[in-house]
Amino acid sequence: MIKVLKKSKVLTVSAILIMSLSLIFTGCGKSNESSNSGSESANKISGNIEIDGSSTVYPITEAIAEEFQANNQDARVTVGMSGSGGGFKRFTSGETDISNASREIKEEEVTKAKENNIEYTKFDVAYDGISIVVNKENEFVKDLTTDELKKIWEPDSKVKTWKDVRPEWPNEEIRLYGPGTDSGTFDYFTEEIVGESKKIRTDYTASADPNVLVQGVSSDKYSLGYFGYAYYLENKDALKLVSVNGVKPEPKTIQSGEYSPLSRPLFIYASNKSVKEKPQVKEFVKTYLETAKDIVSGIGYIPLEDAKYSEQLKTLENIK
Known part of the structure; x- marks a missing residue:
């Protein structure tokens, strides 16, 4: 009787083990199925x-x-x-x-x-705020008014040096960097700052690639440029951000429109x-x-x- 009990226990345990293994393999199959299904779902587009x-x-x-x-x-x-x-x-x-x-x-x-x-x-x-930037070594420019920006960028501008903008600034040539004429940033900037879309002085370095403009300003001590806020943030160690009418572009001022008129969707x-x-x-x-x-x-x-x-x-x- 005791031997029978022992044998029954062995059979019961074996049965349980077999059932457990069966469930494990079934589960694995379902898991693979599910995984394949998920993979197919991920790749259906x-x-x-x-x-x-x-x-x-x-x-x-x-x-x-x-x-x-x-x-x-x-x-x-x-x-x-x-x-x-x-x-x-x-x-x-x-x-x-x-x-x-x-x-x-x-x-x-x-x-x-x-x-x-x-x-x-x-x-x-x-939302974006078109950012006005100068070289990191520029110590005198902290803020520009929209009138000063217009004076610098308008067609046939008489501004050649920083001294032409403010008498107390250095008598050093301003070298300008900005987007090309197919750029929406160019259109927006000229419309809001110069007063008419696509009207601008022609003696500046233009590029459709903001990275080229970043490189230009960061390597030219008396330069001035403009482009989207994200390009400034990405290169803020090499550039100096300029306030416009006393307001700097940052998330709060851009979203609220306080950074006017250069905030835009x-x-x-x-x-x-x-x-x-x-x-x-x-x-x-x-x-x-x-x-x-x-x-x-x-x-x-x-x-x-x-x-x-x-x-x-x-x-x-x-x-x-």
């Missing part, structure tokens, strides 16, 4: 997305594109940096799915879009056709609006209010 436009918005879109591609490995996102104007040329011709813009679309660009049957939706993505424009016909484009814009807050802050721009992003997600869903 495929296809190309073509984006071009603003160099100011570029770092936001590029960061979101990297994250999007990491989660959707069959998708390919190409992000160009031809300036807001250059981006709209391609967008209104139907060459791109999304256009980065640091200004709103112009009337002539709207007309071109209509001619090519391009319908689109504008999405606000962040940043945009992406999405082709309605691409959103409707290309699942990867709709998913990318959705990802953009869902992740922009954290990514924008990390890059150095100022995010929108939460409600604004939520509202625009609804706008995206209503593109039918």
Whole structure:
């Protein structure tokens, strides 16, 4: 009887072990199934997305594109940096799915879009403050008024030296650095500071790449330049930020508009056709609006209010 009990116990334990192993292997199978399913889900978005436009918005879109591609490995996102104007040329011709813009679309660009049957939706993505910068070794410039900036940058400007701006400043030549004529930052700056879009003196170093401007100002003691706030933050050890009318650009003053007139919103424009016909484009814009807050802050721009992003997600869903 005792032997039987012992045998029964062995059989019972064996049965339990077999059942346990069976459950473990079944669980592993389900886990793998689930993992494969998740992998398939992560890779279900495929296809190309073509984006071009603003160099100011570029770092936001590029960061979101990297994250999007990491989660959707069959998708390919190409992000160009031809300036807001250059981006709209391609967008209104139907060459791109999304256009980065640091200004709103112009009337002539709207007309071109209509001619090519391009319908689109504008999405606000962040706030920026165009930053006026000088070389780190410049000890005398701390603030400039908008009148002084106009005097420096207007067409046929008579300002050649810093002394021409304020008599107490050095008699040293001002060397200027700014965005090229296809840049939305250029358009916005000339409109707000000079008083007319695209009107500016021509004897300055222009580039569509803000990194070139950063390099120029940081290596030229008596220089002056302007570009998006994020590029200043990225290079603040090599540059000196200048107040405008006594106010420095920083998150609080940019978002509130106190840093006037150089605070502005940043945009992406999405082709309605691409959103409707290309699942990867709709998913990318959705990802953009869902992740922009954290990514924008990390890059150095100022995010929108939460409600604004939520509202625009609804706008995206209503593109039918």
